[in-house]
Amino acid sequence: MSEHRLRYVALGDSFTEGVGDPNKHLPNGVRGWADRVAEKLAKDQPGWEYANLAVRSKRLRHIAAEQLERAVDLRPTLITLYAGGNDILDAGTSVPQLLADYEELVAPLAATGARVLLFTGYDVNVTPALRLLRKRHQLYNDGVRRIADAYGAVLVDYWAFSAYQDRRMWGPDRLHMSKAGHKYMASQVLDLLGVPHSVKLKDWDPPVPKTFREWEREQRRWIHDWVLPLAGRKIRRVTLGDNLPPRWPIPVVVPPKGGLRRLVRDEGLPTATPGP
Incomplete structure (x- = not known):
């Protein structure tokens, strides 16, 4: 295998799978920020390979059991990991234990020598009832920041992105980013990676009361x-991720022109959208 191979591997749940950014021409019927990042990487430097192992609804323990070994075996040069958001919403989750498990997930990823990007979680203002989870989110995010610093990972501080205060950055379920939200997340990741792009936050009119x-x-x-x-x-x-495969389980070479949609078309890859 070439020493100069460039391979991006994304791990996580619905956030990284791309839920909220529908696209009938791509696997699982979604696109998402990670696909957009992969396409911009390939446009800037042709030859990038991309695998996305994320599946909606997965808890951190599932990501560790189903995605970690595969990710390490792929010998990536770039890794993104978002995990724990679904656990935070589960009653009875111990945040200290969750962070201990999170660190056990990060350690072998960092040991690959790849550049690792970790994400804090966002304080989603869905309903007043969920505001009770704010302290749990804060403790989790503080832990993610500490772990990122300890392992030399790049922190994508989602919690601090004020753009997501606009409800139009969120999908109809109010838990997943909309297409605009995914585009903006891609721009933030690309900025941290130093990759040129033209992705900009949409210039909306003020919302109508x-x-x-x-x-x-x-x-x-x-x-x-x-x-x-x-x-x-x-x-x-049951969850929406039960029996749902990862969108890009095997690394693909991203076409610099036409992106992943062109790859799907040329290779005849399946694009079925999961049911509700």
């Missing part, structure tokens, strides 16, 4: 479409 009736209708729709199905899955102990 909603009437109480509009707000109430929106709340009822959100509860019906997203909250109740999520509660039902928790009761049944």
